[in-house]
Amino acid sequence: MHRHPAFRLGMRILLSAVFGFTFSPLAAVGQSIIYPGTTWKSTNGNVLEAHGAGVIKVGSTYYLIGEDHSTSNSFSGINCYSSTDLVNWTFIADILPPQSSGDLVSTAVIQRPKVIYNSSTGTYVMWMHVDNSGYSLNHTGVATSSSVCGTYSYQGSFEPLGYPSFDMGLFQDSNGSAYLLTTDNNVALRIELLSSDYLSVSSLSATLPSMEGPSMVKVGSTYYIFCSHLTGWSPNDNEYATASAVNGTWSSMQDFAPSGTNTFSSQDTWILPISGSSGTTYMYMGDRWDSSDLADSTYIWLPLTISGTSVSMAWYNGWSLNLSAGTWAAYNGTAPATGSNKPLVSQNSGLCLSAVNSTEGTQLEQVTCNGSTLQQWDVTTEGSGYYVTNEDTGMVADDSGNSKSAGGKVIDWDKNGGANQQWIFRNNGQGYFNIINVYSGLCLDVLSASQSSGALIDQYTCNGGANQNWEQ
Numbered sequence: 001m002h003r004h005p006a007f008r009l010g011m012r013i014l015l016s017a018v019f020g021f022t023f024s025p026l027a028a029v030g031q032s033i034i035y036p037g038t039t040w041k042s043t044n045g046n047v048l049e050a051h052g053a054g055v056i057k058v059g060s061t062y063y064l065i066g067e068d069h070s071t072s073n074s075f076s077g078i079n080c081y082s083s084t085d086l087v088n089w090t091f092i093a094d095i096l097p098p099q100s101s102g103d104l105v106s107t108a109v110i111q112r113p114k115v116i117y118n119s120s121t122g123t124y125v126m127w128m129h130v131d132n133s134g135y136s137l138n139h140t141g142v143a144t145s146s147s148v149c150g151t152y153s154y155q156g157s158f159e160p161l162g163y164p165s166f167d168m169g170l171f172q173d174s175n176g177s178a179y180l181l182t183t184d185n186n187v188a189l190r191i192e193l194l195s196s197d198y199l200s201v202s203s204l205s206a207t208l209p210s211m212e213g214p215s216m217v218k219v220g221s222t223y224y225i226f227c228s229h230l231t232g233w234s235p236n237d238n239e240y241a242t243a244s245a246v247n248g249t250w251s252s253m254q255d256f257a258p259s260g261t262n263t264f265s266s267q268d269t270w271i272l273p274i275s276g277s278s279g280t281t282y283m284y285m286g287d288r289w290d291s292s293d294l295a296d297s298t299y300i301w302l303p304l305t306i307s308g309t310s311v312s313m314a315w316y317n318g319w320s321l322n323l324s325a326g327t328w329a330a331y332n333g334t335a336p337a338t339g340s341n342k343p344l345v346s347q348n349s350g351l352c353l354s355a356v357n358s359t360e361g362t363q364l365e366q367v368t369c370n371g372s373t374l375q376q377w378d379v380t381t382e383g384s385g386y387y388v389t390n391e392d393t394g395m396v397a398d399d400s401g402n403s404k405s406a407g408g409k410v411i412d413w414d415k416n417g418g419a420n421q422q423w424i425f426r427n428n429g430q431g432y433f434n435i436i437n438v439y440s441g442l443c444l445d446v447l448s449a450s451q452s453s454g455a456l457i458d459q460y461t462c463n464g465g466a467n468q469n470w471e472q
Helices: none
Strands: 031-034 051-058 061-067 078-083 090-094 109-118 123-131 139-145 153-158 168-172 178-184 188-194 201-208 212-219 222-228 239-243 267-276 279-288 298-307 310-312 319-322 327-330 352-354 365-367 377-382 385-390 396-399 408-413 423-427 433-437 443-446 455-460
Touching: 051 279, 061 109, 109 168, 123 168, 168 212, 178 212, 188 212, 188 222, 212 267, 212 279, 222 267, 279 327, 298 319
Parallel strands: 051 109, 051 267
Antiparallel strands: 031 319, 051 061, 061 078, 078 090, 109 123, 123 139, 139 153, 168 178, 178 188, 188 201, 212 222, 222 239, 267 279, 279 298, 298 310, 319 327, 352 365, 365 455, 377 385, 385 396, 385 423, 396 408, 408 455, 423 433, 433 443, 443 455
16 A cells, blocks of 8 residues: 555554464364454564565465564564464564664655565565655665575665556566566556566566555466555555466456455455465455554455456455365354344353443443343444444443553443444353454453442453353
């Protein structure tokens, strides 16, 4: 996405998992459960900072390499994480930290890093968009390392083939040829063949209509390029095109996610093939940008359905990925019963979640279960989670004041579509749900683990406590 300051999207979404982005206890052995759009944490408990990322697999390990925005909206470095299951990510290093002068100063714009391996030179090569804060440099940059998560040596930046370059991508073909996918805003999207050492651009392979955020994959003998429209920070309906050769004739662009969903409020950054004994899953990787605080941007990872030259993508709150088989399936273990009013009962106390009265802004409580309509809750799909609507008041459980603070109040409030009113139900495998706020990533919690009727309801860091377990 061309992140020009004139465009802004304040779109903070989704959840922080109980132990980071983890296996579900209900998952079969060998399966990873992926929850798109949630705020993922690495194994050290910190929020995963790898935006505009690409993935490279070395042996049986996947490496996620993306932008670090933990300290500011400017350049904080490029992070590398490792995982063997695409779910639990371990922070390895900042592999391209800011420098005191030159292109990589902290005020620079360094975006969409992608790494591929050159087997002839034994070198990992990173390409990235390099710009200044005014977006007037329009360069691509190159860096190299002898190890995938080692500190990269910056080789400099330039305009590829003399053209301005904004959002970019990288593609490595099965024959070892590599291509830079580069956006020349409002002019063209170009596919450019790299030199044999991957350090420079050799020639123009194809020119497509002006799009940005390109990523590419080969399925069988067909090439697919995915890209987004130029709408600044605002998401749009991303599109794809196909060709039988990189330098051949490309088809017209068309949607792959349902029209009008803005690709589930995301922009593509990478397409990851996951091959196993029973097939290959092609995973769309996208960013859901929050331009006001890039560190709060979340990730949309979803399976693509590819048939011939047709591609489609549906939304799943959760989906299971079997890496050894290379297969995926919708995961329904997180889904609550919807469409009818039911109580939500605390495991810790045996008391019911309750609204107090019809006054907007009143903090919720737990009380002795008595069948009152104040204790009945209707769970319905909303956004990337669920509304939890009180039968008596018609209002929803709400993270008061869009708080991200542990101990923040959970109140009754009129529906407004905010992410702070959306909740993810995560089955903990013991017959209970953790109910996690989409905006804050915190768990619905009984204050101080109280077992008393009238105890207040807050949101708190998910910790596996019985006072955060709810039975529907």
